[in-house]
Amino acid sequence: MSETPETNSATSEPENLQGKIDIPAPPAIIETLSRSMADLNTIGKMIAEQEQLATEVVNTINAPCFNLVRNIANIEEAVRFLGHERIVRLATARSLRASFFTSTQSFPEEVWNVANRVAVANVLIAKELKLADSDQAYEIGLFHNIGMALLYNHTSRYRIIIKSAYRHESGAISAFEKHHLGISHAEVSGMLAKRWLLDELAVDVISNHHSTQWINQQFKENSNEELLNLLAMIKLSERISHSCGFIAQAPQNYEWQRVAPAILNYLGLNETQLERLKRQVLEGMKQEG
Structure with missing residues (x-):
């Protein structure tokens, strides 16, 4: 399946925000x-x-x-x-x-709420599977989608575009955004993470967390173990917290289907173990209120 989704009529003509986002x-x-x-x-x-x-x-x-x-x-x-x-x-x-979520507009508030959900899921998964320190897991979770808030401030079309990206059967969320806007929220999030002095691995994970080809390539090459741990953590957290449903009301996580085999193989998890982990994490998330 193509990594570059076709233009969706709901998103109108592409525009180029590359180089225009104030970080x-x-x-x-x-x-x-x-x-x-x-x-x-x-x-x-x-x-x-x-x-x-x-x-x-x-x-x-x-x-x-x-x-x-x-x-x-x-x-x-x-x-x-x-x-x-x-x-x-x-x-x-x-x-x-x-710094970013002081307005009363509903979409930025949705972005923050999802970031909180993913951050908590990150902590729980990191502790359960021993993938990262809790503070690092929490930081990456809160930062990973911050680019959505910045892009929302630059174009009134962003809410439609990101929802369409999550619903697209290609699962290529960043590619969809780049086709329509010239840049993705993951890239913007990574740019902010770098300027806010997060460590290099965290910046890499945040910048590429929707680049499915890149993610699969990292696992195929068995690259840096810490990087693979962080990638596995954030994708599992998005899957378990159902972030695609909260952001885009998308019933299917098409992106997960593209990266799941590599991630589950790396972690040594089968579907039964994944469901058990999901129940544990969701139960832990309930305790957060």
């Missing part, structure tokens, strides 16, 4: 934290000065999906418990809400 810089506190060599006490005090961010990070760490051995009382304790790198990942992830 916002991270909040000053995130850039400072990412580049800081300060001790943990100083890091804790720096985040504590951002009261809303500090509260969000602590609440996130104490969420059921992280399943810590004890409750964390404040941001200073969180920093000492998790360390610099892991706390910066969580602070960066939580900064997205205030």
Whole structure:
């Protein structure tokens, strides 16, 4: 099946947004934290000065999906418990809400809600299958679709285009977007992730998470194990959380059909084991409220 879907009448004439998307810089506190060599006490005090961010990070760490051995009382304790790198990942992830999802429009809110679902699923799957640290899984989940919000701000047609992309039987979501817009939300998400100083592997996964040919090629070549773990995690999370249904009301995940054999083979999962994992993850997601 072709990787380049045909034009859908619902999306009208193609346009080219390549090079026209403004990628916002991270909040000053995130850039400072990412580049800081300060001790943990100083890091804790720096985040504590951002009261809303500090509260969000602590609440996130104490969420059921992280399943810590004890409750964390404040941001200073969180920093000492998790360390610099892991706390910066969580602070960066939580900064997205205030930076991009402050409007009352329904579509950006849908994007954020789906990102939250995938982030929680990522954490649960990463822990169950030992694929990644919880904070890295959470960060990638919140960042992976952020490009949708940016593209929505640049064209009134985006909601129609992305829904059509998810519903297209080719399963080539990024290719569909690029055909109609010259760029995909995954690419934009990756550009933002890079500017917000996420690590190189996370940027690669986010940038290519809808590039089915690229994904299959990585598993075929048995490339970097950490990269394959992160790719398997995000695609499983999208499948289990049914993100295509929430974003596009699409009953079928055509993309999953194209990448499932490589991913399930890599993880050593059969369909029965996948269904068992799905039940476990969905049950864990219910606990998040």
